[in-house]
Amino acid sequence: MNMLRTENITMKFGGVTAVKDFSLNIDKGEIVALIGPNGAGKTTVFNMITGVYKPTSGKIFLKDKDITGYRPDKITSFGIARTFQNIRLFKELSVLDNVLIANHLRIKSNFIEAIVRLPKYNREEREMHEKSIELIKRVGLLDVIHEKSSSLPYGKQRRLEIARALATNPSILLLDEPAAGMNPKETEDLTEFIKEIRDEFDLTIFMIEHHMQVVMGISDRIYVLDYGVTIAEGNPNEIQNNPKVIEAYLGVSEDA
Numbered sequence: 386m387n388m389l390r391t392e393n394i395t396m397k398f399g400g401v402t403a404v405k406d407f408s409l410n411i412d413k414g415e416i417v418a419l420i421g422p423n424g425a426g427k428t429t430v431f432n433m434i435t436g437v438y439k440p441t442s443g444k445i446f447l448k449d450k451d452i453t454g455y456r457p458d459k460i461t462s463f464g465i466a467r468t469f470q471n472i473r474l475f476k477e478l479s480v481l482d483n484v485l486i487a488n489h490l491r492i493k494s495n496f497i498e499a500i501v502r503l504p505k506y507n508r509e510e511r512e513m514h515e516k517s518i519e520l521i522k523r524v525g526l527l528d529v530i531h532e533k534s535s536s537l538p539y540g541k542q543r544r545l546e547i548a549r550a551l552a553t554n555p556s557i558l559l560l561d562e563p564a565a566g567m568n569p570k571e572t573e574d575l576t577e578f579i580k581e582i583r584d585e586f587d588l589t590i591f592m593i594e595h596h597m598q599v600v601m602g603i604s605d606r607i608y609v610l611d612y613g614v615t616i617a618e619g620n621p622n623e624i625q626n627n628p629k630v631i632e633a634y635l636g637v638s639e640d641a
């Protein structure tokens with residue numbers, strides 16, 4: 386079943402074409418990576434899919450629903466969650482509060498019910514609290530649940546970001562450089578973790594990643610961008626042996 390599809394999405398900033406005619410197809414349950422040198426347009430693709438930018442042209446579909454041009458909060462409610470290249474947590478708040486806030490995005494009670502604290506609202510609050518603790522446990526942060534998020538080591542902050550994304554009940558998760566800044570052990574753990582959450586939460590995963598070990602280790606398929614243009618698409622083996630990719634990207638990457 387097709388989960389996410391883009392048809393020739395293009396993003397122009399003034400005279401600069403950051404992404405040109407990007408067409409993507411991701412099936413349910415796949416792990417797909419987007420790679421390319423710095424400035425190739427990867428984050429711009431994420432920003433178009435998540436509603437931060439409206440594509441200059443082209444269309445985006447989530448399970449055949451046209452989601453082109455919707456605002457980011459709407460896109461989240463349709464089932465697309467993301468993490469960011471630069472971790473975005475509420476630094477002064479605890480691990481639990483960070484996840485609770487993300488969970489609030491889904492709560493169904495309306496404003497009046499919240500003010501007068503009708504039973505439905507209280508029940509939802511309680512469920513949300515339990516669900517948050519469950520998620521924190523699942524990502525391995527139960528022992529630091531009351532710690533300030535900024536006090537956590539980098540690898541744990543990344544896991545917390547993923548827990549926050551999962552709290553919105555996504556069907557597809559977009560990860561922007563999840564292994565950035567991680568040490569080799571954290572990177573290895575993360576690779577396993579991504580596969581586990583894909584299976585456990587019935588997710589489809591689309592990720593931007595520079596770390597070739599992660600990309601080649603877990604991706605079903607890979608798209609390669611260079612100067613905003615798709616120069617290759619294929620499985621890890623095909624990508625590693627593609628001369629265009631070697632020239633444009635792998636040949637100049639120290640990670641490769």
Ligand SMILES: Nc1ncnc2c1ncn2[C@@H]1O[C@H](COP(=O)(O)OP(=O)(O)OP(=O)(O)O)[C@@H](O)[C@H]1O
Pocket residue numbers: 398401402403421422423424425426427428429430
């Ligand atoms: N809001 C913007 N306004 C103008 N130009 C932009 C904007 N966002 C991105 N660009 C330009 O679009 C191009 C692609 O940038 P983008 O951040 O998508 O690349 P990237 O592949 O994610 O790079 P990196 O790996 O360094 O994060 C760059 O030339 C960048 O300067």
